[in-house]
Amino acid sequence: DDPAPVAAPASASAPYERRRRRPLWVVPVVLLLVLALLVGGTVLGVRWWQDQQVEQVAQVSVPQVTGMDSTTAENTLRDAGLNPTFTAQHSDSVPDKHVISMSPAAGTQVDQGSSVAVVVSEGPENVTVPNDLVGQSLDYARQSLQQAGLTAGPVSTVNSATVPHNVVLSTDPGQGASVARDSAVKLQVSTGKVTVPDVVGRSRAEAEQALRADDVRLNYDVEIRETEDAEAGTVLRQSAPAGSSVSQGSTITLTVARKVTPTPSPTPSPTNEDEPTAEPTTP
Structure with missing residues (x-):
């Protein structure tokens, strides 16, 4: 009998052949994924760069409004693209309804639309005219007004049958009135006459x-x-x-x-001179 055929030994290149037989669609998919990542990264980078550019363009300089009246200050800040917020505060030096201070300070670079805190003057703080001036001496009234943050204004005088000399009869504004600090209060005092x-x-x-x-x-x-x-x-x-x-x-x-009754004047009596003289007769 013919001898049985001997199996040929396995080829060493078989695993390599099997690896080469992987699906052909894998490589395109990978390439597409890489390309998508590159495109997405590029888009995100462009957007980030654009955002940075927008933020740089939106920076504005805070304008100077200190000393302005409140209406002008508000318009100036809004025209610059800023949002003013106002608070009131008494001031002895800044006129009523004028800006005392601002924050951030003028010239500061801030984002457009930022808030700017503005402090507006309400004028001098109000004080009360003392309630015990009438009936007091002029010197006492002057000292009392000074202690209350007020000044003695013009002093007028008026006669009085009962109030002693230099004692206060009235004030203008009246006692208890609320007035601005450093206001002058007129005083009326008695002459004692x-x-x-x-x-x-x-x-x-x-x-x-x-x-x-x-x-x-x-x-x-x-x-x-x-x-x-x-x-x-x-x-x-x-x-x-x-x-x-x-x-x-x-x-x-x-x-x-x-x-008194006047004494009647006596009636004059007739004199001889008033009697007619008879002419002599001739015998």
């Missing part, structure tokens, strides 16, 4: 009543003068002129008429 009323031509009773009035309170003496020309009891004269100022409690002397 009284205005003399006009009583000449009045009856004695009317004159005495006028001198005793609450806003006069003057004393009086009465002198009697006999006269034929005025009604009895009429005031002929007063020792202090009407409208003049005299010290509180002064005494005014009134001259009052006493009516």
